[in-house]
Amino acid sequence: MAAKPGAATPTYSPKIVGRSRLPIFKDSDLDWSRPDGRGFHQCRPALLQTGAVSSASGSAYAEFGNTKVIVSVFGPRESKKAMVYSDVGRLNCNVSYTNFASPTLGQGTDHKEYSSMLHKALEGVIMMETFPKTTVDVFALVLESGGSDLSVLISCASLALADAGIMMYDLITAVSVSCIGKSLMIDPVTEEEGCEDGSFMMTCMPSRYEITQLTITGEWTTPNINEAMQLCLDASSKLGEIMRDCLKQSASASDE
Amino acid sequence: MAAKVSVSPTSLLNQIVVPGDVVLDLSNMNNQTIKLGSGLLQDNDAISAMRAGKLSYSKPNKYWLESSHKRYIPRPDDHVLGIVVDSRADNFWVDIKGPQLALLPVLAFEGGTRRNIPKFEVGTLLYLRVVKTNIGMNPELSCTEASGKAALFGPLRDGFMFETSTGLSRMLLNSPTRPVIEALGKKLSFEIAVGLNGRVWVNATAPRIVIIVANAIMNSESLSGTQQRIMVEKLLAIISD
Incomplete structure (x- = not known):
């Protein structure tokens, strides 16, 4: 079915249907409502599950609203590359998107920036000295991108590492906040991320009250940063409890 | 949001703990020497869990985490x-x-x-x-x-080797004998070798015995003692028909 040398290669593209849609945010601050009907300080419902991938040492599946991710942890295992001796372990993180993760077709790619940020968030919580000369591989796959992808990935990766039995100081939870106008919105969806003035993401260890990563982009005032931090800390402690319950359930199931 | 410190050392015994949980508060334990096993770490006056598992204790002063994973961490004399x-x-x-x-x-x-x-x-x-x-x-x-x-x-010649979690292999080696092995041993004759690394080898005269023993062991991980015995009875009833 090859095309003739002179002829143009046939292509097809999805038909774009014009849809009349109300703007997400109206002009007045007071009239704003979120696309999914949540309050400004309300997170999406979270579904967490461990042991999703049977071939991995540990794995977890997370679903926060429309954001669906799956993380697999392999190792500790001997490094494939002939690297120099290291008395601490190595952490290798890879974040990729499926082709169908976002409405734009054919966008399934490795996300280098997210991979780096996931590594930064996790390396502070893992006891690297417990697996010298070896590597722990964390492979994260975004099945559906519905906003706040990185924060969901980090929380899910933490759960997968705990499921794999990797020694950790604590679980880590990540929460993101968007600043739109004068309002702060916790756990933003894709539409909100598209028109935000600034984003704030905090990764912390809820039990130890320590922050492993803090990312701020865009325009922020000091009072807004303080408020966002309080929102994130509060949400992190609640998310931490959900993650703990999930781990305890899976541990007790295998312990009976 | 600070860690909840357990008041007494017995409050979390035989309970499931996860990374970050404070399992022991040393400030309440005067002049006591305690031994920490795998999965626990001392952080000033607190002993924290480093992975998910059941907090176990043996007299006089040993604490450790009993957990089940797919990967095996080698220990001497295993x-x-x-x-x-x-x-x-x-x-x-x-x-x-x-x-x-x-x-x-x-x-x-x-x-x-x-x-x-x-x-x-x-x-x-x-x-x-x-x-x-x-x-x-x-x-x-x-x-x-x-x-x-x-x-x-x-x-190990002949036979069949299958993989389980490290937790199940430890349970199979524990004393008293795990009910699934006991129940199978009463009715069937077979050889079994269990490694603490989550590998189990089974050998018997007939392949169907090997298959039944392997399946029974693999299915027994999340079952209680009574459930294991019932499962074995059902399996044996199928092959006797």
Whole structure:
């Protein structure tokens, strides 16, 4: 079915249907409502599950609203590359998107920036000295991108590492906040991320009250940063409890 | 949001704990020496869990986390099932499902000398004992007991090997005998070798016995003692029909 040398290669593209849609945010601050009907300080419902991938040492599946991710942890295992001796372990993180993760077709790619940020968030919580000369591989796959992808990935990766039995100081939870106008919105969806003035993401260890990563982009005032931090800390402690319950359930199931 | 410190050392015993949970508060325990096993870490006056598992205690003063994982972390004197992956002049490289391949010296056999070096093909299944697990080095194995006798160690011929979690293999080796093994042993005759690395080898006269034993063990992980006995009865009823 090859095309003739002179002829143009046939292509097809999805038909774009014009849809009349109300703007997400109206002009007045007071009239704003979120696309999914949540309050400004309300997170999406979270579904967490461990042991999703049977071939991995540990794995977890997370679903926060429309954001669906799956993380697999392999190792500790001997490094494939002939690297120099290291008395601490190595952490290798890879974040990729499926082709169908976002409405734009054919966008399934490795996300280098997210991979780096996931590594930064996790390396502070893992006891690297417990697996010298070896590597722990964390492979994260975004099945559906519905906003706040990185924060969901980090929380899910933490759960997968705990499921794999990797020694950790604590679980880590990540929460993101968007600043739109004068309002702060916790756990933003894709539409909100598209028109935000600034984003704030905090990764912390809820039990130890320590922050492993803090990312701020865009325009922020000091009072807004303080408020966002309080929102994130509060949400992190609640998310931490959900993650703990999930781990305890899976541990007790295998312990009976 | 600060960690909840347990007031008494017994409050979390036999409970499931997860990373970050404070399991013991040392400020309340005066003049006591305690021994910490795997999965626990001292952080000033608090003992924290480093992984998910059940907090266990043995008298007089030992605390550790009992957990089940797919990966095995080698410990000295563990009995494991290994697969030969490479053969060298002085040693065999053996896969024991750990972070690194393990070394089995060619002289680590009963009466091992340069004259009678054993020959194992790649893929041979061996029952072994872990001798050394120094940090930064590959674990060292042996096919003898500490006394130098071969005892149960050596190659496992025929049979069927399957993989389970490290938690289940530990339960199978625990005393008293796990109900599933006890119930199967009353009605069927078979050989079984369990490695702490989550590998189990089963051999019997008929293949169907091997299949039944393997399936019963694999299904028993999340079942209670009574449920295990009921499952075995159902399996035996099927083959007797």
